[in-house]
Amino acid sequence: MAQEGTLSIKGIFEEAGNQVLFMFRFFRNIFRFNFEWNELIRQCYMIGYKSFPLVAITGFIVGFVMTLQAEPTMKEFGAESYIPRMVAVSLIREICPVIIALICAGKMASGIGAELGSMKVTEQVEAMEVSGANPIQYLVVTRILACIFMVPLLTILAEGLGMAGSYSAVNISGHVSPTLFFNKAFSSVAFGDLLPSFIKTVFFGYAIGFVGCYKGYNSDRGTESVGVAANSAVVNASLWIIVIDGIAVQITNALGY
Amino acid sequence: MSQEKITDEKVSESGPVIEIRSLAKSFGSNEVLKNINLDLNKEENLVVLGKSGTGKSVTIKCIVGLLTQDKGTVKVFGEEVAVLSEDDLKALRVRIGFLFQSGALYDSMTVRENLEFPLRRVLMLKDKAEIDTRVTEILEGAGLPEAIDKTPSELSGGMRKRIGLARTMILKPEIMLYDEPTTGLDPITSKEISELIQSMKKNYHVSSIIITHDIACAKIVADRVLVMAKGEIVAEGSYDELEHSKDEFVNSFFK
Numbered sequence: 157m158a159q160e161g162t163l164s165i166k167g168i169f170e171e172a173g174n175q176v177l178f179m180f181r182f183f184r185n186i187f188r189f190n191f192e193w194n195e196l197i198r199q200c201y202m203i204g205y206k207s208f209p210l211v212a213i214t215g216f217i218v219g220f221v222m223t224l225q226a227e228p229t230m231k232e233f234g235a236e237s238y239i240p241r242m243v244a245v246s247l248i249r250e251i252c253p254v255i256i257a258l259i260c261a262g263k264m265a266s267g268i269g270a271e272l273g274s275m276k277v278t279e280q281v282e283a284m285e286v287s288g289a290n291p292i293q294y295l296v297v298t299r300i301l302a303c304i305f306m307v308p309l310l311t312i313l314a315e316g317l318g319m320a321g322s323y324s325a326v327n328i329s330g331h332v333s334p335t336l337f338f339n340k341a342f343s344s345v346a347f348g349d350l351l352p353s354f355i356k357t358v359f360f361g362y363a364i365g366f367v368g369c370y371k372g373y374n375s376d377r378g379t380e381s382v383g384v385a386a387n388s389a390v391v392n393a394s395l396w397i398i399v400i401d402g403i404a405v406q407i408t409n410a411l412g413y
Numbered sequence: 414m415s416q417e418k419i420t421d422e423k424v425s426e427s428g429p430v431i432e433i434r435s436l437a438k439s440f441g442s443n444e445v446l447k448n449i450n451l452d453l454n455k456e457e458n459l460v461v462l463g464k465s466g467t468g469k470s471v472t473i474k475c476i477v478g479l480l481t482q483d484k485g486t487v488k489v490f491g492e493e494v495a496v497l498s499e500d501d502l503k504a505l506r507v508r509i510g511f512l513f514q515s516g517a518l519y520d521s522m523t524v525r526e527n528l529e530f531p532l533r534r535v536l537m538l539k540d541k542a543e544i545d546t547r548v549t550e551i552l553e554g555a556g557l558p559e560a561i562d563k564t565p566s567e568l569s570g571g572m573r574k575r576i577g578l579a580r581t582m583i584l585k586p587e588i589m590l591y592d593e594p595t596t597g598l599d600p601i602t603s604k605e606i607s608e609l610i611q612s613m614k615k616n617y618h619v620s621s622i623i624i625t626h627d628i629a630c631a632k633i634v635a636d637r638v639l640v641m642a643k644g645e646i647v648a649e650g651s652y653d654e655l656e657h658s659k660d661e662f663v664n665s666f667f668k
Contacts, residue, residue, distance in 0.1 A: 190534075275519075280519055287506065288506040345647040
């Protein structure tokens with residue numbers, strides 16, 4: 157029993173060490189000669205643009221449902237006019253960044269994990285390595301950077317569509333002019349709401365890309381390991397998103413935002 | 414370290430291009446290689462025969478630094494692979510071609526992009542006309558000019574191996590390592606691949622190690638044959654010598 161405990165602690169340290177080494181390889185290869193711009197753009201398209209419909213629908217429905225759920229209670233307190241403000245602040249500060257990051261973890265991290273895992277299984281990564289090319293630069297750096305760029309952009313998009321969803325929900329029971337609704341919504345949103353939220357999503361993007369690449373690149377042989385890599389990429393990325401969110405809230409509170 | 418330096422200072426014209434001494438490699442408690450000693454001479458086709466799991470692929474992965482040995486030395490062009498820096502290893506790998514069992518084509522790219530990949534990323538070529546010329550030439554050499562815009566999923570097993578070989582040869586390596594090049598192919602395609610390997614030697618003067626358990630392939634390409642069993646080399650000689658060996662195990666390969 158004691159030995160099992162020792163082995164698992166050793167395994168945890170080994171895994172942590174491997175992740176740190178992988179992270180160093182990523183940062184070192186960002187600044188290497190002959191950066192893969194074309195592949196970065198392709199990955200931004202594959203990872204970001206192709207997630208657009210999913211993120212757009214999610215953002216719209218989150219705003220829509222949140223408004224419908226809040227409306228009766230707000231009416232009870234005679235505070236209907238606060239709905240746009242409440243929805244705007246909630247979506248921008250917390251709900252959209254976390255929900256969109258979790259959705260991206262499901263779509264991007266699993267996709268990256270499965271893609272790199274299958275490349276590993278079919279010896280494509282080794283083929284790249286023995287040809288003298290740099291697989292970390294070509295496969296890993298481009299995917300992590302694409303996630304870092306695209307997750308914040310998708311979150312901003314979801315926030316905008318979330319507000320549109322909220323406006324649609326408000327108009328189910330009566331007419332509210334768009335000017336009034338959006339003026340009220342954005343009058344309560346300050347720079348201190350936008351910046352921490354944006355910075356948080358950059359870290360979410362990094363976590364999604366890094367975990368996906370790490371799990372895929374280090375997957376074992378055999379087709380089963382592709383599924384394992386994709387699955388553990390989603391689980392680990394989701395966990396990291398929650399942890400980063402917890403830390404970010406503490407930091408923003410401490411800084412008074 | 415430049416390629417010229419390695420060639421001029423370390424390798425004589427007649428010396429072996431690969432020297433392996435007392436190579437041993439284990440995975441956990443599984444001792445895959447015990448004591449491998451092997452030389453590959455210039456412009457020689459060396460066939461390594463052996464049953465699956467005897468460490469043939471592990472040996473050639475140690476040669477290109479994909480795996481690091483536990484004991485022994487692997488020298489390529491006189492340089493010990495295990496102690497090379499990352500940049501020196503990369504420079505060395507450009508001079509070594511490696512054909513994987515599956516062909517290992519990048520399946521998100523077309524055949525053209527697969528062939529352009531090493532030219533753009535390893536040789537850093539930018540001139541589109543030069544890249545196009547080299548891609549067309551090598552595809553014609555592989556006998557598949559019509560496959561240029563196809564994706565790997567549209568190719569048969571034999572075509573994948575041919576394209577994989579073309580992608581490797583486009584960098585004009587001096588050494589080729591073939592990992593079971595005819596496995597999973599029908600006898601006719603196997604023969605075509607074996608003849609292609611032979612033509613690579615004649616046309617490009619490469620030295621090759623061919624890992625296989627296909628006797629028909631060995632007969633066509635071999636200048637010399639090694640037989641491996643349980644992580645050791647148990648027999649060495651020409652194809653004809655080993656074909657008439659009195660050793661029961663060696664003989665069983667040729668039946």
